[in-house]
Amino acid sequence: MKKIICLMLSVLLLGSLLVGCTPKTSSASQSASAQSAASSQSSQSAASSGSDAEAPVHLTFYAYGFQALVNLPGYEDQTKNLGDAYQLIIDDFVKEHPNVTIDLVTINPAGGGTEQMDVDLASGETPNLYYDSLLRISKYNGLDYLLNMKDYVDPSVVSGFTKGSVEEDNLFYMPTGSSPMCLCVNKDIFEKIGAVDLLPPSDDRNWTYDQFTAALQAVKDANLDGVYPTILWAANQSGDACNMSYLWGYGARFFENGDYSKVVLNSQAGYDALSFLNQLSADGLTVPGAAGLNDDDMWAMWQGSQVAITGGYPYLETLAKEADSPFVPYFVNYPHADGEPNPPVAPDTHAISVFSSDDEAENEMACKFAEYLVSSKWAVVISQALGDMTVLSSLDGQLEMSEEYTAAQKIMNDCGIISYGPACSKWSDLRPLYAAELQAMFSGTKTPQQAVDDFTAEANQVLAD
């Protein structure tokens, strides 16, 4: 009897352990598996008829946790946390498609990387939808994860995108909007020191490196307590496009003519551009310690009126207005060398992508959601919050744009867009390499030329792998 009880107890212990290790089966996943069987039978007919039928479809939506989407104007009560904005959009979409359930996973923005996605992908958790900056999306296109949405999306939507804002033949992303990367000036500081005339005029907001340096020097000479002319940073890769944009004015490029197989920064223009940045730091025209600063320092110092000029997106205007002591922002283009044209603008595109699924019903419904996101009022709401310009003709005029916002858009329209690298599928591997070399330069370990050469060699090694 004793033996039987002991045997039963040990079996019970082992059994309870196995039960504990069994995967969770929620009602959502049950319905997903039920629909999976149903949809696999009906997908053929559904696809051919073009109808999304009434079969239940379960999708997973990964979305980057942009801080700017917290407290969305007009929806403050419903968007107090990261990810709440996406849930609002999902709820709206699901009202129109009651057969669809969408699980939202908000990606932690700390670190600015794709680790969370990669871990999930490696463990077999492939999402259906992914909303993020194109900086990160392109990596998954390179890995052949993303669906070409061309055959799933209404052609009128595709043709409505601003030329160059999408790749029409390989529609692996659809943008909700794009932010132009500009320099933003704290105009109050320049008025205080009587140096507004050193800034480019409002009808042509371009300037040379010499004019830019003269403006910084004026701020330095004014010696205002706790105010620095500008800020550069290289502690990590976050916000790197702000520093990269100083390259274009010298004619330096990471890639040549859209050939993403080889980095070509090791040119005289590349050396000159990095030498310029190094000189700014050496001359005390930047916040001291660029090698140890990061973009968080920039956001905080900008909002605290501690820097007169910084690189960034139009979101800087929102920060200026929301600062404890609000101030007037003034957008200008990045400088250019004498004899070089006005530099093109690096856009930060926010877009949605669909991960290819074996289940055709999921692909169809995911594309439907993507189309809804980019063409509904939500594209406008999101763009407004992120400081983007909408790039879909049907949304023209719906975005409320301030004078400075419009000026930034005009700079982008006049000077054109530079496709500097984010469309390269290994861009996320190259960014930390560039940040590391910039840091080595700012800390005095390497000369600008060494930093450029070492980055080029390492980047090309990564691209060749």
Add this chain to the structure above:
Amino acid sequence: MKNNPLIRKRGLLHEIVRQRWAYYFLLPGLALFLVFSIYPVLETIRLSFFNYTLKKQEFVGLSNYLRLFQDQRFRKVFLNGFRYALYLVPSVVILSLFIANAVVRARPAIQSLFRGAFYLPTVVGGVVIAAVWLWMYHPLNGLFNYVLKWFGAEPVMWLADSRFAMPAVSLVVLTWTVGTPIIVFIAGQLGISPELYEAARIDGASSRQLYFRITLPLLKPVIVFVVTMEIIAVFQLWEVVYLLTEGGPNYSTMSMGYLIYNTAFVSGKFGLAAAQGVILTLTILLFSLITLKGSREI
């Protein structure tokens, strides 16, 4: 006869059969150990022979290992592990022995207070500790540069200058990890029989002699344990490096643990990361064995 291996083996089997009920009850724990400890190790070894990325898995034999040995960056990071060990293991052991010796003489209430105080950073965790130190090391608003400014010195890029970065990171790790060895050494010292000290005192031993002739020799097993644990922890450093420097500047603070994370989850090269993991495991194993063997010979 007792030394005959066959008889010993039979004896062991007999013992297992005799105690089978105890083993039945151990089964759940053993299953967890197999699934969550042994299987990942074996799978890591298997993966190290594959070019395993997010999309493909292709057998490549030893080429991951060959690539690592040719990679200058990997060699630098591998050596960083030894540099961290050189900075941290002696300092943690000496500091914790010193503190433990001071605390163990105090009254029980004071002892508890100090034990709690020194163990607090361990409880708080590396992330919080790193966040606080990040502020102290900040080039512009940090405490250290603020103090330097009083003396008219130039600000120091504590975490961005390769001359200072590793000592700066090591100092953070030291404050974070010193709590556990202190507790272990206090427990070890309290476990030494007071009669030994009394007898030595009667024989006229000084406090210094008591410590070096009684305390330290009797603490040897504890010291070996702490040294082994520290070596393992130091080679696996991750979160503090990630939060303070991300391995920079120029890989000067990159630890093996952080490199493995980067290779796997940033670059998506899981096979290569597995090979790095195997090399790390073998290194730790080797050093642990050397420590244990060395301690037997002292």
